[in-house]
Amino acid sequence: MWRRLYLHRGIMVFESAYSARAEGSWGIIAALAHADGSATHPLMRLLSSRTASMRDLADAVHALCMLHGRQPGVIEHAATRNAQPLAQDWLHAASAAFTEERNYLAKLAAAAGHAPSTPGQAESEAAVVGQRHALEMLAQSDRAGCATGAATALMLDWAGIRVTLDVAAHRFGVTPPDCVLPIDNEIATVIATLGETPGVERAMAFGAQQLLAQHRGLWDLLDARASARDHL
Numbered sequence: 001m002w003r004r005l006y007l008h009r010g011i012m013v014f015e016s017a018y019s020a021r022a023e024g025s026w027g028i029i030a031a032l033a034h035a036d037g038s039a040t041h042p043l044m045r046l047l048s049s050r051t052a053s054m055r056d057l058a059d060a061v062h063a064l065c066m067l068h069g070r071q072p073g074v075i076e077h078a079a080t081r082n083a084q085p086l087a088q089d090w091l092h093a094a095s096a097a098f099t100e101e102r103n104y105l106a107k108l109a110a111a112a113g114h115a116p117s118t119p120g121q122a123e124s125e126a127a128v129v130g131q132r133h134a135l136e137m138l139a140q141s142d143r144a145g146c147a148t149g150a151a152t153a154l155m156l157d158w159a160g161i162r163v164t165l166d167v168a169a170h171r172f173g174v175t176p177p178d179c180v181l182p183i184d185n186e187i188a189t190v191i192a193t194l195g196e197t198p199g200v201e202r203a204m205a206f207g208a209q210q211l212l213a214q215h216r217g218l219w220d221l222l223d224a225r226a227s228a229r230d231h232l
Helices: 002-036 042-047 054-068 074-080 085-112 121-139 146-172 184-194 198-230
Strands: none
Touching: 002 146, 002 184, 002 198, 042 054, 042 146, 042 198, 054 085, 054 121, 054 146, 054 198, 074 085, 074 121, 074 146, 085 146, 085 184, 121 146, 121 198, 146 184, 146 198, 184 198
16 A cells, blocks of 8 residues: 555655756756655654664664665666766766675674564565565666666665664664765766756656655555564
8 A cells, every 4th residue: 555655655756856957957856855765754763863762773774784785786786787878987986885885784784683573574575675676677777867866866865874874873882984975966966967868867867766765665664564563
């Protein structure tokens, strides 16, 4: 049910984002990230607080490891199947930076221990595996702009996710490393450069929207899992 509801909501956000067209490609993707990024999800706001449940934080860390902890991931697939040669250098630099985030995730998962026991564990794992597969397909799209839109949206959305990871790090006794991911100004320049035609611009916005949708689905799943644990 939530998938159908989110699809409808995502379409509305996607359409409203085009009101930012005057700002070009960056305005469109930034509007999507602002409206539907991970930081706007109710569970993320709870996890980012100092009173967040240790079990919920551990569950989020393990789920993020399943979704983004393996290499190649979204950025690497986008670089390998890159339909926009101008993006190649940036994608390689972003991949190197995101490797540091993967290492951070691995340390957090080790410090957190096992994922918390939750009803429907097998189904949850299958759902996250399905999301990872969907992102891999998105990042390997031959449509110019689709993969780079997903990669840039991942960079933008990770800023909100990093806040939760740093909260988890402090709770689990891990020192958060410096974040070396591209800053918004760098991402804005890349997006503006790559969105050279309306067709590519639309493809980039679609890729960004789909990545944000998968992230939103992950938080919905983790929220349901937290509720299930509360009722054990």
